[in-house]
Amino acid sequence: MITFDPSRGSGLWDRLMERLHLWAELGVRADVAVCATPHTGLTGLRPPRPHQLHLLTARTSSLATRHVPRWVDDVAPDVVYARLSLPWPALALAAKRAPLVLEVHADPIVESKYRPVSYRAVSRIFTRAVLARASGFVFVDPELASSRTFARLGRPSVCIPNGIDLPDGPSPEPLKHGQRPRVVLVAGADEPWQGIPKLAELARAIPEFEFHVIGSQAGFSHLTVHPQSSGTDYTDLLSSMHVGVGNLALEQIGRREPSPLKVREYLRHRLPVAIAHDDPDLNDSDPSLHNFGYGFTVTPEVVDRFREFVVRVAGTSCTDALRDSVGLLPKERARVEFLHQFSESVGAR
Template sequence: MRIAYLIHWNEGPDSGVFKKIISQALTWKALGHETALFLFSRGTAPVWGEAETGGLPVFREVYHDRLGRTARFKALSAQVRAWRPDVIYHRFDLYYPSLPRLLRDYPSVLEINSNDVGELALEGGSLSPRRLYHLLTRGLVLAAAGGFVFVSGELAEADGFRRYVKSYTVIGNGIPLDQFAAGQERGEALTHDGMEPVRFVFMSSPGQAWQGLDEIARLAAAKPDWRFDIIGPERAELEAAKLQAPANLVFHGHMTRERYQPLLDRADLAIGTLALYRKGMEEASPLKVREYLANGLPVIAAYRETDFPEPVMFFLQLPGEPENVIRHLSAIENFARYWRGRRVEREHVRHLDVSVKEAARVAYMRRVAGERKRGNSE
């Protein structure tokens, strides 16, 4: 198949979404499918060069202000058409007038990564112009798609999507495990002299209230003998919420993987999303948690994991509620005591690999394309 991957994204190689997109597309190529990236981004966004994309072709259209977006997206749509794909795979985002027609004219699949309505409410308030625009137009995009890939079963059942779905599959996020084979062998014990603090690591994009940075601050205050390395968010985020950052909460800001990898190597445990309930969600498959597990790190989080429907020893699931880390501090202490100096064995996370995920995704795209072809011949 010729797969056109259509994306609106403004970040470069350091972002988790970029890494996901490239690993997906390269796996499709390895599976024998011709793949091209069609990127819509701000003029100031990083350029996706061949070195970063593994040689995948990138067709890019840039915009510089809101007024020019419609015309530039129409130009990108024309590039997709000129490439003549067998299927369009689109990471669901915002409506542009040329998008629904493009999705109807070709077999198309939308990837749904989040409860978009709840997320926008958190980011900008219920009456923000961006949210109102999205609420008025999102259905036009959703109704035009031929199929859907949801990253969690909960999203597939959400009222905001269910009315538009003709066909769907659920595929949790994956990760190229072979990129994390170097360094400490997963499953081997770490060495401790008994004097070092228990070390936690947390990675996130700034300004995402559902990640629960405030909860981590409460945990750090309750356990001053533990150390917490925070990658991404800055101390000012807590200060804006009128919360104090304990001395054992160490903010590193934005870091490339090359710079943050030593923090993962030294960590005993990792922290996932702690306040997903703020988006009205209970289930997810976050990219950062896959990276933690690829590094052999056990995880503390507060949501149901799509790829671990049954309890596993290396994932401590807290309830999705305010102050969950304080209410369940003894469970966290026991979890940390058991896992300190240990690593999650690779065999337990093998099903998270992109080779498994993308084989299922390509099979679904082929199915959607086949159904479209049969429908046109009838």
């Protein structure tokens, strides 16, 4: 169950379809509920068999969550597996009808500080009630399991960082004679933890590189901004780059150990990557990875080290070991095994 529309250019729908393909191979059938408006881009789309898509619609995604309890009654699932974005009260009602396991990507209280006032209010009012009724948690970041918000609950949990399907694909374009290396950050939105101002500082300090941002409305000089890009246009644009950059300001929301999907997309395209966090899957000693360091500031030394990295790797592929570390199949096996214990408890009752 997803309580927001994942079709709006974020890539989440594609990631969900990758998961469902593997779940089918692993013997799992999912009824996928998405809370959205009647104008959602998901209309007419179908997940792979044997899964089914259920669009719960209203004027807004948040209002559509009111359909969740009735949907759970109709479907009668063994387990409700929901991505936690905001703790809508419908999640607590769903937990009265079936075991509720929440996939947690961030602390809702911390992240809500950067959202509109209405989001902050929802988090403050409903977080405790929803989390108290959850049967278990799947944490994307290891540190979330030990955070004050979740550790006190004592529920079964597992940490499964984000993964991605890794089909065979072309290597990055070789660097042509006289061509400037192309560095890209896929932002998706202009949240402060994307760190676009830091990328702009790097761009000012290294004018011999091209710096690109995809999915932003930012107006920083020295950056080439691509406000919207999807489908083949997005794939072609990413394939034309030489180095992919992850979130550069995660210290603003206290996330030291995330596993950003954008970094996994870079690796799927075989791009060397630069990050500014402690990714649970990635080995900092890998020659095709550069880590600025969590909470870094742009200093002359930082600029020099990044310049050297890009010059060395531009036009080459990331190592197979780095790419393979984010593969999806072992992660989905672990997820299904974890969820199975809750369906067994239902059968026992």
